[in-house]
């Protein structure tokens with residue numbers, strides 16, 4: 420990295436900034452140097468792909484050639500055939516991100532043709548052919564910055580440049596004097612044509628990437644009740660080896676029209692790693708994200724269910740309870756029953772070292788259905804203590820709720836006092852066979868992790884540091900099709 424380009428760009432990293440932290444984000448994404456390298460390589464490959472197909476403008480000149488006369492030379496169809504990058508780097512400073520490609524080589528092909536008119540040869544002669552040009556030691560640099568603009572990320576190009584070092588020309592056919600003309604008179608033009616072409620691609624490419632960033636949603640609707648606020652908060656924090664992005668991350672009541680997101684069903688477990696190797700990204704999710712979910716679903720009365728089907732349907736008839744609760748059968752013989760389960764306060768959710776602890780209080784009301792009427796007969800209050808084992812399925816944080824223990828008391832009863840063991844066994848059956856499996860089916864969707872579409876997680880590792888759940892993971896790129904067409908959260 421000998422060039423002025425590098426010096427110029429790297430100096431931009433040193434501009435120091437004062438960061439003002441105003442808002443709190445409850446999901447944090449840290450892209451490590453390994454992650455930045457990964458992104459840089461994808462972008463360089465994308466850039467090369469777009470440059471290689473491009474054709475440079477034709478170059479035309481009249482040159483006085485000794486002994487030959489005045490030659491009018493045209494170079495056309497100047498095409499960059501391929502580019503090879505031997506080294507590249509991405510550096511982050513306080514206030515910018517610098518990408519430098521150095522020692523790149525490229526091959527060009529072109530067509531040449533000339534006409535010569537002189538007093539010696541009055542008729543005029545002409546010829547045409549092809550040539551290849553080898554560009555060596557090309558340096559490319561660009562400096563971009565990431566800022567938060569109203570909740571989305573703005574990528575701006577601060578500076579860029581391309582510098583071609585060595586350039587050699589090989590002609591197929593043609594006169595010897597022409598070779599000398601190409602070397603003496605056209606080398607500079609070819610050099611700047613290449614430099615301009617590469618610079619132009621950069622100046623077009625960054626706004627395109629920025630457009631893609633602008634298409635990221637600020638809110639993801641999860642179901643009919645809730646939406647997840649994925650607005651970025653504060654400016655990205657650039658340090659010398661990573662970029663940290665903060666996302667609001669809280670659940671809110673779903674309002675009006677939002678882009679719906681579909682989820683993949685089934686369980687596509689991603690590979691899990693136990694090793695301590697550095698990962699590309701670290702995503703941390705604060706306990707408050709789960710708390711906000713709990714509050715939103717509770718406030719929307721979404722945590723209330725009427726169960727009129729059980730795995731053992733006979734339990735939902737008073738006849739089944741004849742011996743255990745004789746007074747129920749006496750009052751309502753052979754009537755069907757249902758269960759009205761409602762969560763009585765927002766579930767308390769806490770991130771612990773190993774998992775997530777949840778405390779859920781429910782009211783379990785037994786209804787008797789008689790002559791088209793629903794008659795609540797008794798209400799059992801239950802405190803459930805459960806744990807939630809976190810796992811990652813595709814790009815969502817999900818897991819399974821496991822019942823740890825529960826306590827009950829009879830809140831009220833219109834059919835007299837019930838035996839403690841009746842209450843216990845009824846509650847246990849309902850929790851184990853109905854409520855917990857039902858909640859698990861609902862929790863399967865999980866919380867979408869902020870991973871761009873077109874990318875997948877690999878070798879994820881979950882590490883809790885209360886009140887945060889941390890996910891360190893590598894990322895794989897599924898192909899540029901997605902990058903161009905569908906840059907968005909979750910699949």
Ligand SMILES: *[C@@H]1O[C@H](CO)[C@@H](O)[C@H](O)[C@H]1NC(C)=O
Nearest residue numbers: 449450451661701882889891
């Ligand atoms: C990511 O998380 C892992 C494990 O928690 C930690 O060792 C590593 O330093 C983190 N990396 C960054 C860039 O914060």
Ligand SMILES: *[C@@H]1O[C@H](CO)[C@@H](O)[C@H](O)[C@H]1NC(C)=O
Nearest residue numbers: 500501502503524525526553
């Ligand atoms: C350019 O062409 C030469 C010979 O045709 C080849 O050896 C070299 O690898 C090519 N360079 C690139 C960057 O593809």
Ligand SMILES: *[C@@H]1O[C@H](CO)[C@@H](O)[C@H](O)[C@H]1NC(C)=O
Nearest residue numbers: 436514515564565566654655
């Ligand atoms: C880059 O963005 C940050 C905010 O993310 C800002 O503080 C800084 O001044 C910007 N740097 C430049 C060189 O504009």
Ligand SMILES: *[C@@H]1O[C@H](CO)[C@@H](O)[C@H](O)[C@H]1NC(C)=O
Nearest residue numbers: 432510511512658659660661
């Ligand atoms: C990055 O910062 C750390 C501490 O903040 C320092 O030890 C390290 O040398 C820095 N690396 C570079 C390349 O500046």
Ligand SMILES: *[C@@H]1O[C@H](CO)[C@@H](O)[C@H](O)[C@H]1NC(C)=O
Nearest residue numbers: 442570648650651652667671
């Ligand atoms: C989402 O979060 C952003 C940043 O914290 C905030 O400004 C915005 O009001 C939030 N939107 C909703 C719908 O809560």
Ligand SMILES: *[C@@H]1O[C@H](CO)[C@@H](O)[C@H](O)[C@H]1NC(C)=O
Nearest residue numbers: 730731732733734739740848
């Ligand atoms: C249904 O529950 C009743 C009473 O608890 C029991 O006697 C019966 O065997 C159960 N049936 C099934 C299929 O589990």
Ligand SMILES: *[C@@H]1O[C@H](CO)[C@@H](O)[C@H](O)[C@H]1NC(C)=O
Nearest residue numbers: 723725759760761782784793
């Ligand atoms: C279920 O019980 C709750 C009280 O816990 C009550 O507000 C609600 O109306 C009941 N639902 C039905 C359908 O009976």
Ligand SMILES: *[C@@H]1O[C@H](CO)[C@@H](O)[C@H](O)[C@H]1NC(C)=O
Nearest residue numbers: 780800801802825826827828
């Ligand atoms: C459930 O917990 C609440 C608060 O911790 C307490 O007031 C209530 O008595 C408990 N109920 C049962 C059934 O243990």
